[in-house]
Amino acid sequence: MKDITRDGDPILRARAKKVAFPLSDKDKQLAHDLMEYLVVSQDEEENKKYHLRPGVGLAAPQVGVSECMAAVLVPGPDDTILFKEVLVNPVIISNSVQDAALSEGEGCLSVDNDVEGYVVRHDRVTIRYQNLEGETKKVRLKNYPAIVCQHEIDHLNGILFYDHINKKTPFKMDPEGILID
Numbered sequence: 514m515k516d517i518t519r520d521g522d523p524i525l526r527a528r529a530k531k532v533a534f535p536l537s538d539k540d541k542q543l544a545h546d547l548m549e550y551l552v553v554s555q556d557e558e559e560n561k562k563y564h565l566r567p568g569v570g571l572a573a574p575q576v577g578v579s580e581c582m583a584a585v586l587v588p589g590p591d592d593t594i595l596f597k598e599v600l601v602n603p604v605i606i607s608n609s610v611q612d613a614a615l616s617e618g619e620g621c622l623s624v625d626n627d628v629e630g631y632v633v634r635h636d637r638v639t640i641r642y643q644n645l646e647g648e649t650k651k652v653r654l655k656n657y658p659a660i661v662c663q664h665e666i667d668h669l670n671g672i673l674f675y676d677h678i679n680k681k682t683p684f685k686m687d688p689e690g691i692l693i694d
């Protein structure tokens with residue numbers, strides 16, 4: 514398991530480079546490593562054994578690689594999986610006007626301190642990305658999976674979750690906004 518790049522490292526504030534296809538062996542390994550981290554970190558025993566902070570998403574800059582690639586593994590109720598994918602060169606191509614935020618706020622494996630407040634995001638997004646075979650995919654997401662993907666795509670653009678928290682009124686949410694539990 515690679516160690517995670519921490520806030521303060523300029524790589525987290527850089528725009529990551531587009532990934533070329535066909536994927537190099539290095540990029541194939543990176544995709545595997547990113548997803549493997551999430552799978553292991555979500556397994557009770559394993560994450561204790563490897564002392565991993567649990568994660569539902571992980572972006573390449575967080576393991577020191579400034580490339581446009583992120584893994585997401587969003588669990589649903591009763592061991593279902595809401596969304597599992599390695600997003601290559603992901604772009605949000607459209608979004609709802611309606612905002613949403615996780616009611617518990619957000620954290621980040623690259624940010625050791627807690628930053629309180631609602632991380633205001635779009636409730637629904639349409640994301641275009643390439644899968645590991647290079648096929649262009651388009652997916653419409655809402656609520657929890659949409660929030661996770663926005664957090665990861667932010668990392669590829671040098672944005673961290675607390676950039677979205679209103680300093681003066683961290684827990685203000687516009688009346689149309691949705692709080693996600």
Ligand SMILES: Cc1nc(NNC(=O)[C@H](CC2CCCC2)CN(O)CO)c(F)c(N2CCN3CCOC[C@@H]3C2)n1
Nearest residue numbers: 555567568569570571572588619620621622623661664
């Ligand atoms: C919401 C949540 N954030 C966890 N951590 N933070 C992360 O994933 C960061 C990315 C997320 C922060 C908010 C949106 C995206 C990592 N980020 O920095 C990558 O850029 C969790 F771990 C977690 N879950 C719920 C599901 N549970 C299933 C069983 O295993 C434990 C797991 C815990 N939910």
Ligand code: NI
Nearest residue numbers: 620621622623
């Ligand atoms: Ni993060």
